[in-house]
Amino acid sequence: MKLFPFAHATHPDWSMAAGLVLAQLRAQMALRDYAANPTLGLLYITDHYAVHAQDILEHVSAELPEITDWSGTVGVGIASNNVEYFDEPALAVMLCAVPPHQYRVFSGVAPLGVGEGMGFQPHTALVHADPTTPDVGELVDELASRTATGYLFGGLAASRADTVQFAISGNGNIKGHGKASGVFRGGLSGVAFGEDVPVVSRVTQGCQPLGEQRTVTKAEGNVLLEIDGRPALDVLLEDAGISLDKPKEAMQLLRATLVGLTAPGAEAVVERARIFGSDVVVRHIIGLDPARHGVAVASQVQEGTRMAFCRRNAQAAKADLVRICAEIREELEPEELEVHVASALAAPEAQAGPHVARGIAGAIYVSCAGRGGPHFGSPSAELQIVRRALGDVPLVGFFAGGEIARHHVYGYTGVLTVFLESPAAGG
Known part of the structure; x- marks a missing residue:
């Protein structure tokens, strides 16, 4: 298994933040344990950058031409491994090494199901939605019914500025987009994943x-x-x-x-x-x-x-967040491990490390905008809990105006989803 390259940065100038992110991504892609040829990019920005959404998407996609597909949205805060960015200009990117035939980027003008004629059957889906969309809860429920498992994960965009979503595929546009730029407002967008892209997802209540x-x-x-x-x-x-x-x-x-x-x-x-x-x-x-x-x-x-x-109860929220991370780790780590693997995982330096035996290639965490920061006692406290409990895995996400899991739109929750090792995944 190869880890998903990921990066995050903050800077008043979006182009400087993008430059820092691109440098981190390229450095990781040169490392042995990280995927060298990913094709799907997830992009999350804080609302400070919302007005520059089109410029940001065009810049990172031009600098990473090997990434043919992009999805993402805006939040009042964004998350990455061990860090939260609230009320400051920032962006985070994760590059997913998922087989191209095992996912489809979708949006309001290219809805999920457009690829079924090619034999693609969606099993799960990462969803970003505009909270001002009428009957958004019903749309989420209907979208879940188009997947084989009925399981969605994601959240509602949250912005004090422009509420944008990113959805672009292939040579600039998904079939049906026409002259669409890849930056959307309103409705739903995201990525549907096929059966050979295993994920484990949990909801934590606040x-x-x-x-x-x-x-x-x-x-x-x-x-x-x-x-x-x-x-x-x-x-x-x-x-x-x-x-x-x-x-x-x-x-x-x-x-x-x-x-x-x-x-x-x-x-x-x-x-x-x-x-x-x-x-x-x-x-x-x-x-x-x-x-x-x-x-x-x-x-x-x-x-x-x-x-x-x-x-709302901060102590209960912390305990429940630790619980779902523990459940995910228990599901990934078999009861019986080979001696050398068990020893590696037990070593102090491996407890927070992205050891391949853990079977996690990357993770997405979508939390309520009302949970982050002060609610957990200090800056980045929520993501620090995730890192301590889950390990030092590639992770990006955002703080939402509502969280999506299965066919529900939640509030005051966190939705943690990890991508597992897949034999079909490319390097």
């Missing part, structure tokens, strides 16, 4: 339930009217510890309270460690209906939906 798991017994649109047969507002006040006798304190607690929803029939909602499971989607409380003792939430809710009121 909120902790305040009370027990309950059931919505009466709802109207997005208003919870009854929970477990009781007025929804009464349950909220009880679980969240809110007293209306102290209006100022009550409003502060109410603003900090959210609701975790799970569709009827979905699996475990709350794990033994009091952490939400991956079936839970967290939504804001957007208002109260005193006349009906109802609670309005930022999602349509059906009767029978399971739910729990919750709040």
